[in-house]
Amino acid sequence: MDIMGTTFVELNDDERRSLFDLAEYGYVFDWTRQSSYKSSTVAALLNGEVAGLVEFERQPEDQLNHLWLIEVATNYRGTGIAGKLLAYVAKDSIEQGFDxxxxxxxxxxxHELYITKYGATPIGKTRLLYFDTEAAQRLIERYLGGE
Structure with missing residues (x-):
């Protein structure tokens, strides 16, 4: 499946609240709610469909983006949409000056997939992971063509 034509759209509150019935597409999370009042929800659109969603929060006080949720529609799993969404968040982090x-x-x-496929680094023996500058640049080059 060619995912080169993927478009990213940041959803406003009304658009996010309209995402109430995504279960038929394989979504599990409740995308109508925000994990943080400061978070943004971005949709990856492909072929007129919501191929994936990501929710993240810019945290300038910590100089990073906090990734809250990421999910890909059943039909698009294994196509690279998750990598594109991760790369989008990494690119935003660079644009915000968070390196x-x-x-x-x-x-x-x-957990292991984020480490082995996407280049995340674990923090101790927790489930916390981070992407540093080098990992972010690799994601952007691989999934967004170095944009």
């Missing part, structure tokens, strides 16, 4: 740093608390099943 690409992204913090994430990975679900147990995906």
């Amino acid at each position: 690409g740093f992204v913090l994430n608390e990975a679900k147990t099943a995906l």
